[in-house]
Amino acid sequence: MVRYSLQSGWARLPGRICSRSCKTRLELYEITYPIGIPLTTPPGTCAVGVKGKDIVVLGCEKRSAMKLQDTRITPSKICLVDTHVSLAFAGLNADARILVDKARLEAQSHKLTVEDPVSIEYITKYVAGVQQKYTQSGGVRPFGISTLIVGFDPNDKTPRLYQTEPSGIYSAWKANAIGRSSKTVREFLERNHKADMDREETIKLTVKSxxxxxxxxxxxxxxxxxxxxxxxxxxPVEDIEKYVESINTEKQEEAATRRGGRTPGTGTAAILTRPADDGPSAS
Incomplete structure (x- = not known):
């Protein structure tokens, strides 16, 4: 969005007609959302995607529900685009609803036209294209979300994980995080992600991150x-709770091991109590 500094007269939105009598001094600071958020860092809870050997996992941070809120009909941060494609987002829920609906419609249209399901890269390019289009159209604002798109291509067992940004950029990843504290989570994934992880390891790493x-x-x-x-x-929450308990147990064991293998003062005490070498006995 372009911010204006008006010295006199008035101006309308970018891309629309401005009064000929108005004299404006245009100051372009940066391209941001109308709510002042940079295109590269959308707001929202954290979302994580992790690829394993033959599995791909999405994880999202959920906000605590209010006391009177009906959680059964509260929208999820993880959406199914097609039977083999799912999407997680970080940012504005209302924007995500529109973008997901567009992606679902494109997936259905593609299947009816060519009689084959969409590939993960194809639907990722489509989503990124829609996001990019809204950065250059007059009278509209960019989508306030980043997405993680995962799934498996038809007749292929290779897991796919892509990220799209509000600017329309998309990229492929082995593991990635978006949203709140995404840099911290991404650094954790860089340290702990391994190739060819099985189902349990992949889910556990996602929960741990x-x-x-x-x-x-x-x-x-x-x-x-x-x-x-x-x-x-x-x-289900019960299964996630088991992973959380297992992770907490491992952390406690690691902390106990560090304390047990590094007793304070042991090295100094050993030096002070070491018997001196016996010198030649006096005759």
């Missing part, structure tokens, strides 16, 4: 799992 920013445990974490030829699976 979200615990870097989520302090309230399993009740504020949402996990979806996709495998080739299978529908998207949403893990």
């Amino acid at each position: 979200l615990l870097e920013v989520v302090q309230t445990g399993a009740k504020n974490i949402e996990i979806s799992v996709m495998a080739p030829g299978k529908p998207m699976e949403i893990l």
Whole structure:
């Protein structure tokens, strides 16, 4: 969005007709959302995507529901685009609803036209194209979301993970995070991600990375799992709680091991109590 500094008269939105009598001094600072948020850092709760050997996992941070809120009809941050494609987002829920609807319509249209499901890269390019279009059209603003798009191509067991940004840029990843504290979570994933992780390791890494920013445990974490030829699976809270308990147990054991293997003062005490070498005995 372009910010104006008006010395006199008036001006209308970019791309529309301005009064000929108005004298404006245009000051272009940066391209931002109308709410003042840079295009590269949309707001919202954290979302994580992790690829394993033959699995891809999405994890999202959920906000705590209000006391009178009906959680059964509260929109999820993880959306199914097609039977083999799912999407997680960070940012404005209303914008995500529109973008997801467009992606679903394109996936259905593609299947009816060419009689084949969309590839993950194709639907990613489409979503990124829609986002980019809204950055250069007059009278509209960019979409206030970033997305993680995951799934499996038809007749292919290779997991796919892509990210799209509000500017329209898209890229492929092995693991990535978007939204709140995404830099911290991404650094954690860089240190701990391994190639060819199995199902349990992939889910566990996803939960563990979200615990870097989520302090309230399993009740504020949402996990979806996709495998080739299978529908998207949403893990129940009970299963997520088991992973959280296992991770907390491992952290406690690691802390105990560090304390046990590095007793304060041991090295100094050993030096002070070491018997002196016996010198030659006096005759």
